[in-house]
Amino acid sequence: MRHTELFYLLALQKAEGIGDVSIKKLLAHCGSAEAVFQAKWPQLAKIDGIGTFRLRNIHQKSNLIQAEGELSFIEKHGIRAYGFLDDDYPFRLKHCPDGPVILFSSGNIGLADRKIISIVGTRQATPHGIEACRQIIADLTPVNPIIVSGFAYGIDIAAHLAALDNGLQTIGVLAHGLDQIYPKQHQKYARQMEANGGFFTEFWSNTAPNRENFLRRNRIVAGVSEATIVIESAEKGGSLVTANIANDYNRDVFAVPGRVTDHFSRGCHNLIKSQKAMLLTGAADLVYQLNWDLQQQPKPVQTQLFLALDPDEQPVYDFLKANGRQQLDHLALGCGLPVSKTSSILLGLELKNAVRPLPGKSFEVI
Structure with a gap:
């Protein structure tokens, strides 16, 4: 600008x-x-x-x-400012009627032609939620998405760190100016974030991280991305606000389930029950629902002759090759694996051009 x-x-x-x-x-x-x-x-x-x-x-x-x-x-401070009329203003956010007029950023952010996913959740994340977050992001790595979150405690920082661990670009959306980092305990991650992603904010310098600012920043988290994933939430919380905003923006929302007795899964269960979010058991569900066509990626003509499959992928591939087209549930049963694990393996096989997804959550060997 x-x-x-x-x-x-x-x-x-x-x-x-x-x-x-x-x-x-x-x-x-x-x-x-x-x-x-x-x-x-x-x-x-x-x-x-x-x-x-x-x-x-x-x-x-x-x-x-x-x-x-x-x-x-x-x-x-070398801050980048995206004006609402600028060509490089995040195009998904530009279609949000209440999107910020100016978006400030620091770091090394590149949004062009990239898949962008927001991940939100409770600040009081459980080991189950953190592990689910890490696994989903690890399984999405071949798709190379940008991971967006709010840089808060719990699921937010788990998502950022999992993205960095897997070499993915990640963006933290702040509820204050770029002259500070909140919470202070996360200051130690700022430099690493800015090396492979960075921060967005609509707030000027010297703006304190007041409660109302966190609610405002949620619309940026929801608006900048293709879809929002909720991993652990109580019956009330900022994550549900973000999910509702994403629904208002006509974006896809996913929720990771837990046990019916889990306090920090009630919000996710309510989103699913009210059809405000789709059930997410693994990265493959996201790829399938968003209709990401992995087959369009350039691949050698004879890839299948030289497939390099890992020990988890080989039995799934062999079962499909021997039995033909299979629904996900039947395939998992036939291989003696959990559905979530089978979904993750299938995603890897799709990326290797070894199998293709079909309607009705079925798969076959290419």
Whole structure:
């Protein structure tokens, strides 16, 4: 974004009574933030919802002073700013009516032509939830998605660390400015995050991590991604807020089940029961439901002649080859494996172009 355009966009954000929706109306009418400041009042007054009071506030000198200060901070710290009208603004977030007008980032983030998955959950994660999170991300590694979460305790930080362990890009969405890290205990992960991903925030520097900011940042977590996965949640919590926002954005939502007696699985079970989320037992469920066509990846013509299968994959492949097309449940039973384990193995076989998925959650050898 041009230096001048960013300056005027920041100034608009500081105008009293002018929120993201109003700024988007002004941008749509004038074409740029700079043009808003150059436009005559009668022209702007024609815009629905923009009254004289708001117009008067736009030109307050204090707005320009504050914008200049924030711009200096951005330039000094090498922060990247995505304006709502910029081509590189995250395209999924651009389609969210309440998406932020400016998104700030630090690190080494590359979103172009990438699959993006958000993973959220309770701050009081159990060993079961953390292991499920790690396994799902490990099994998704061949697809090379970007993993987004909120950098909080529990499932959030487990998702970020699992992504880093598997060489995946990961993005933490913050509820404060980029001049600080919260919680402080996670400061030790910041440099590693920025080396292979980084941070997003809509908040200016010196913004404290207040409770309402966490609720606002949830819409970015939900909006920037293709789908949201909930791993462990009580009956109420921020993860369910994120899931509801994702539903409002018409995004796919998945929930990992637990035992019926598990306190931190009740939220997931309620999402599934109310059909606000699809049941997720493994990475293969996600790949199948999102219709990721792994067969389109370039592969050698005679790959099957030289398949390098690991000890878990070989019996599943041999069973399919001997018995032909099989439904997932029948295949798992025939191989004496849990369905979740079979799903994970099948994903690996798909990526090796050894098997193909068919309608009805069936599979066959290629």
